[in-house]
Amino acid sequence: MAMSEELLEVKDKSEEVVPERLPILPLRNMVLYPELVMPLHVERAGSIKLIDDVVPGELSMVVVAQRDRQVENPGPSDFYDVGTIGNVMKLVKQTDGSYQIIVRAKQKVRLSDIRAKGNYFDARIEVLPEDTSTSPEIEAMVLNLRTQFEKLVEMANLPTELATLSLNLDRPIQLVYVVAANLSLTVAERQTILELPDIYTALERTTFYLTRQLDQLELVQKIQEKVKAGMDRRQREYFLREQLQVIKRELGESEEKNPEIQELLDRLDQVQMPPEVLTAAEKEIERLGRISPAAAEYTVSRNYLDWLLELPWKVSTQDTLDVREAAKILDEDHFDLEKVKRRILEYLAVLQLKKDLKGPILCFVGPPGVGKTSLGQSIARSLGRKFLRISLGGLRDEAELRGHRRTYVGALPGRIIQGLRRIGSNNPVFMLDEIDKLGMDFRGDPSSALLEVLDPEQNSTFSDHYLGVPFDLSRIIFVATANMLDPIPSALRDRMEVIELPGYTEEEKLQIARKFLVVRQIENHGLKTDQVIIPDETILEIIHSYTREAGVRNLDRNLAALCRFVAKDIAEGKDGPVTIRPENCKEILGPVRFLPETATRSWGPGISTGLAWTPSGGELIFVEALRTHGRGNLTLTGQLGAVMKESVAAALTYIRAHASDLGIDEEKFEKSDIHVHVPAGGIPKDGPSAGVAMVVALASLMSQREVRRNVAMTGEITLRGDVLPVGGIKEKMLAARRAGIREVMIPQANAKDLMEIPQHLREGMVFHELQIIMDALEIALVPPQAVGGK
Incomplete structure (x- = not known):
């Protein structure tokens, strides 16, 4: 009966605009009262879809x-007629796909x-006014x-803060809702209180339920006092029997061993353990033999022993490493990525020569869909080791990595x-996926726990809080993946060797689709290779018009859609083979999703x-500048971050300082207002x-000279006119190629980075x-005598 809601300070409801219709979140066994906060577990498919739709827009x-x-799936007739408007304050997605949310209630x-609206329902709503009437009778009922x-609160051992809260509530209806939320009521009774239209009836009904519960508690206390008197006698007998067992053991007259204890001892003889762990296990078995099987501690101790006995303390797989065979496996599983493959083969070669290698932790960094996880699987396959993967995305509790201490209920x-x-196995290839998405809150810092896991000098004595004994992780090959490096703490990043996977060109995507994706999707959809033909032109059409990504994940999804279309025709009796031409893509995949980025832009000065x-690879950004009559003001739009705003200010200052040269x-600067805009304004941009x-863009605007259309640029500037180096050169170059x-x-200073880009x-x-800004202006701006842009 502990209170799971708390009172909120709410704004004047008259200031809030309530939509005409709202989606419905049904509750099985509870009622949400206005101005309270309630944690909810959302697991039904329709409710999960509702949360996905509502939360992103903060609706x-x-x-x-x-x-x-x-x-299980309620319809309109299953809902009560009165509910409460709620907003999601916090949302945590569980591993099983459900949500744990905290909802703030507002009006009734x-x-x-x-x-029906898809998987859930919505309804027309009417806000019910609050009864604010008062009288001596109401004041007496409130008191x-x-x-x-x-x-x-005193009898039920509720938090004492609830009593203080009830004294500080100004409005009677607030007191009604707080009291009702902490009573043991049925859903129908809770709903009755919510639906009552006037405050007098609500106070009367709530007082009745409260008095009923107090009477029940008083009766329970009387029963407990009677039971305690009988328990004291039985407890005395229990202690006497325990003393008798101890006396018998001292005299050598103890009874036969518990069969369960004997089974544990037999298993202990068969398991190879380090001496320290063996000692701990023997002590725990001895302790278990002294605990009554009916005691709660017996189950806790037994579970702990099962964990000790089932862990692979000295069980490992035999490596079947051959560098030439490993190279063949990497080529079979991945196209291109020559630099990445070479580094992996170097790592495996050293491991083949030095069996106890304590080498660096490889961290694959790149956009989604470029093959980071599958690289780890290929390493495990080439070694003949087992592959283990855990996702760290959104993990905030340190105990998720180090375990809970056995003093907690349900510890693991x-x-x-x-x-x-x-x-x-104690020597798998262990992939730590999404290491850049670790979180941190009051439950600890998981990234700090990983410092011990990933340090070759420390992980041989890794200590899990539940086990309480060290486990050797030094034989494990750890591999990490991340989309970007910046969120990874510097201390953790120092433990790893970063290998970047920047993304694929259109030619590489075509080869990947031809060698891997098409074959896999044909097999996954129950088709045969002679039943469906997808020419290269069709794949290129999908790459150009339906995907815009550094990896191949969306390309794979679109190829799956083509295979589903063919599977439907084959299942309906159509004879193969079915050839999908580029012109068929609109029928199957819908209208073209992406047009050439430069084709949709009108051109001119500015x-x-x-x-x-970006974390998803390189992208084109268009900088637009426009001049109007004014007084020298500068306006910036387009969700620009602090760095980009400073870049605009520095660029304008440089142009003004070199106006005569240009x-x-x-x-013009004194009599003009300048507006700089970076389109796609809903997307935050910085860097x-x-x-x-x-x-x-500013030089083009003020000089009325167009910028060449077929030139893209990157680099940061200084007020003195220098061009500073930047990162992500390969990703940006790939973005330019995709745009033509x-x-x-x-x-x-970035010329050296071009050597990292393959020649093809x-x-x-x-x-x-x-080297200087003037170099950029000479190349990018059309000469004054030219007409139009190139």
């Missing part, structure tokens, strides 16, 4: 109880015109309710120890093409890459190296 929903809690509303509630080892027990790096009338694009741009301006990717590309 409201109607929380309403259902009449019969046994109904009446539902009508309930309609009585507070007094009785203070008595309930951490996910590392659980995984080792599951696969039965617009430039920049290059930016043939710009200086009076030290757009300085050159900003200065080129073949000339790229990069900082001169650089073919047909022209790279201009920038």
Whole structure:
């Protein structure tokens, strides 16, 4: 009966605009009262879809109880007519796909015109006014309710803060809802209180339920006193029997050993353990023999022994490592990635020569869908080891890695120890997926726990809180994956060797689709290779018009859609083979999703093409500048971060300082307002890459000289006119290639990064190296005598 809701300070309800219709979140066995907060576990498919739709937009929903809690999929007739508007304050997604949410309640509303909306329902709502009437009778009932509630708090061992809270509530209806939320009531009784229209009836009904519960508690106390008197006698007999057992053991007259204890001893003889662990296990078995099987501690101790006996302390797989065979496996599983494969083969070669290698932890960093996880699987396959993967995305509790101490109810080892027990080997290839998405809160810092796991000098004595004895992790090959490096703490990043996977070109995507994706999707959909033909032109059409990504995940999904279309035709009796032409893509996949980025832009002075790096690979950004009559004001739009705002300010200052060199009338700056906009304004944008694009756009605007369309640029600037180096050169170059741009301006200091790009990717590309800003302006701006852009 512990209170799971708390009172909130709410704003004036008259200020809130309530939508005409809201989605419905049904509750099985509870009622949400206005102005309270309630934790909820959402596991039904329709409710999960509702949370997915509501939370991203921070919208409201109607929380309403259902009449019969046994109904799994309630319909309009199963809902009560009165509910409460709620907002999701916090959301945590569980591993099974369900949600743990905290909902803040607002106004009480009446539902009508309930309609299905996909997997859930929505309804027309009418806000029910609050009865604020007062009278001497109401004041007396409020005083009585507070007094009785203070008595309930004391008798039921509720938090004492509830009594204090009840004294500080100004409105009677608030007191009614707080008291009702902490009473043991049925759903129908709770709903009755919510639906009562006037405060007098609500106080009267709540007082009745409170008095009934107090009477029950008083009766329970009397029964407990009677039972305690009998328990004292039985407890005395229990202690005497225990003393008798001890006396018999001292005299050598002890009874035969518990068969369960003998079974544990037999298993202990068969398991190879380090001496320290063996000693701990023997002591725990001895302790278990002294505990009564009926005691709660017996189960806790038995579970602990099962964990000790089932862990692979000295069980490992035999490596079947051959570097040439490993190279063949990597080539079979992955296309291109030559640099990454070479580093993996170097790692495996050293491991083949030095069996006890304590080498670096490899961390694959790159956008989604470039093959980071499958690289770990290929390493395990080439070694002949088992593969173990855990996802760290959103993990916030340190105990998830180190385990809970056995003093807690339901304690378990951490996910590392659980995984080792599951696969039965102490030397797997262990992949720590999404290491950049670790969280941290009051429950600890999981990234700090990983410092010990990933340190070759420390992980031989890894200590799990549940086990209480060290486990040797040094034989495990740890591999990590991340989308970006910045969120990883520097101390943890120092433990790992970063290998970047920047993304694929269109040619590489075509080869990957032809060699891997198409074959796999044909097999997954029950088809044969002679039943479906997907030409290269069709794959290229999907790459150009239906995907825009660094990896191949969306390409794989679209190929699956083609195979489903063919599978339907084959199942209906159509004879194969079915050939899917590029023109069939619109029928199967729908309208074209992506047009060439430069084709959708109108061109003229004041617009430039920049290059930016994102966790999903490189992207084009367009910088637009426009001048109006004004007084020298600067307006920035497009969700720009602090770094990009500083870049615009620096670019404008540089242009003003060099106006005469650029043939710009200086009076234009004093008589003009300048507006700089980076489209896709709903997307936050920041980073030290757009300085050159900003200065080129402003110079183009003020000099009325267009920027060449077939040139993209990246680099940061200084007030003195220098062009500074930036990161992500390969990703940005790939973004330019995807957009059909073949000339790229990069900082001169980044020229060395071009050596990291394979020769076949650089073919047909022209790279201009920038040392100062004037270099960029000479290359990008169309000469004054030219008409139009190139």
